[in-house]
Amino acid sequence: SRARAEAAAAAAKAEAFGQFQDAAVVDLVLQRLPQVAEAVALPLQAARRVTLVGSSGAVGVAKIPAEILDLVTRLPGAVGAL
Numbered sequence: 001s002r003a004r005a006e007a008a009a010a011a012a013k014a015e016a017f018g019q020f021q022d023a024a025v026v027d028l029v030l031q032r033l034p035q036v037a038e039a040v041a042l043p044l045q046a047a048r049r050v051t052l053v054g055s056s057g058a059v060g061v062a063k064i065p066a067e068i069l070d071l072v073t074r075l076p077g078a079v080g081a082l
Helices: 002-016 018-046 061-081
Strands: none
Touching: 002 018
């Protein structure tokens, strides 16, 4: 089945990356990042309104890029903590 083939491919990749464990983790995270982003964004497709709450004082649509940048900047630390 497809799942078994993907599992076998992942196992082969993990073995190949055995001596480069950190690089393997980064590679796997980067490969899965688009899927994670899609899963996070999917529930937002039905949203009619988004309210941003923060402590910086800035409000409105202009705040969205900074919030996204902050989230992306903190993501590697969050993944590392897993």
